[in-house]
Amino acid sequence: MPKYSVAVAGATGYAGGEALRILAAHPDFEVTCVAGHSSVGDSMAKHMPHIPQLADLTVEDTTPEVLNGHDVIILALPHGASGKLAAQLDPDAVVVDLGADHRLEERSAWDEFYGGDFYEHWTYGMPELITGKNPDGAYTRQREALPGVKRIAGPGCNVTATTLALQPAIAEGLVDSKDIVADLVVGYSGAGKNLKRTNLLASEALQSALPYAVGGTHRHIPEILQNFAHASGASAAAASEFTLGFTPILAPMSRGILATVSARMSSKALAMSDADIRAVWSKAYEGQDFMVLLPEGMLPATGNIIGSNAAHLQVVVDRRSQRLYAFAAIDNLNRGTAGQAVQSLNIALGLPEDAGLTKIGVAP
Numbered sequence: 001m002p003k004y005s006v007a008v009a010g011a012t013g014y015a016g017g018e019a020l021r022i023l024a025a026h027p028d029f030e031v032t033c034v035a036g037h038s039s040v041g042d043s044m045a046k047h048m049p050h051i052p053q054l055a056d057l058t059v060e061d062t063t064p065e066v067l068n069g070h071d072v073i074i075l076a077l078p079h080g081a082s083g084k085l086a087a088q089l090d091p092d093a094v095v096v097d098l099g100a101d102h103r104l105e106e107r108s109a110w111d112e113f114y115g116g117d118f119y120e121h122w123t124y125g126m127p128e129l130i131t132g133k134n135p136d137g138a139y140t141r142q143r144e145a146l147p148g149v150k151r152i153a154g155p156g157c158n159v160t161a162t163t164l165a166l167q168p169a170i171a172e173g174l175v176d177s178k179d180i181v182a183d184l185v186v187g188y189s190g191a192g193k194n195l196k197r198t199n200l201l202a203s204e205a206l207q208s209a210l211p212y213a214v215g216g217t218h219r220h221i222p223e224i225l226q227n228f229a230h231a232s233g234a235s236a237a238a239a240s241e242f243t244l245g246f247t248p249i250l251a252p253m254s255r256g257i258l259a260t261v262s263a264r265m266s267s268k269a270l271a272m273s274d275a276d277i278r279a280v281w282s283k284a285y286e287g288q289d290f291m292v293l294l295p296e297g298m299l300p301a302t303g304n305i306i307g308s309n310a311a312h313l314q315v316v317v318d319r320r321s322q323r324l325y326a327f328a329a330i331d332n333l334n335r336g337t338a339g340q341a342v343q344s345l346n347i348a349l350g351l352p353e354d355a356g357l358t359k360i361g362v363a364p
Contacts, residue, residue: 013076021050022356023356080116165259179263218248256303
């Protein structure tokens, strides 16, 4: 079968570059167009020398005329930019937005954390997201909404780690929805490729860890709460039933997120054994190929998931504090962004879900 042609906007950034790296090795996609802004006219050999297959492509301007005419369009653009562009894109193309413009369902959440124009919510691209239960008790998942769709909203990377860590507890009512705390150690690629602050200089970043977007200001918070609402079987409007203390911390590593998410145990959880609680995570991720629940006693480490679309997960019970601790390690550029987008594309187009992807990390 002929390959699907792909155009990538924001191709010289970190997210766009990771999408290109995955697509270059994908059996069913061919990258035929790369677009940018300040890099227009440059050869991809200058920006992505690690992807020799794409070296002969030249960066074009990010316009509808350039992007249209391709089977798949990937937008790796700052928030606001993709929303303005999307309305001018071919309705028959499958478009994936790696930015924030089409993730949130409630305008009030967008206005509070982003501001500016609010854009239509697209089908959310996290296949493993729990969205409720069938009458027989089996979980429904976001995967079921993806086949055949033409517009996909890629989740945020911090959102992905936090959601995957705790959603089994949300789905089974094991935690107090008003007492959730997430602390994330984040690699510097999560801050983007443009040098915006002096603390992104190597001399400032090496040998140092730095919290950012503290005090409930991080823009991923409403998306996480939206996911928690869905995991509980409710609509996005129920996000207000959850509260989240969220602190991301930049650490001197190029990639990776380690999420530690804790919450006070509900009366239901307190009556369960540690083994029964662990079984909840086992059930939640049974058959989810990219979700790896580690052996009991083994904790996730970012060094084990680099370059992969896997999430390494663990749950620990602290009886003294009556809290559950859920952990997730992901590659922020792969599982957290481009890999998850390709996984969703595969499902939308009827391809094998794992085509072009791996759960094998690069370690050390």
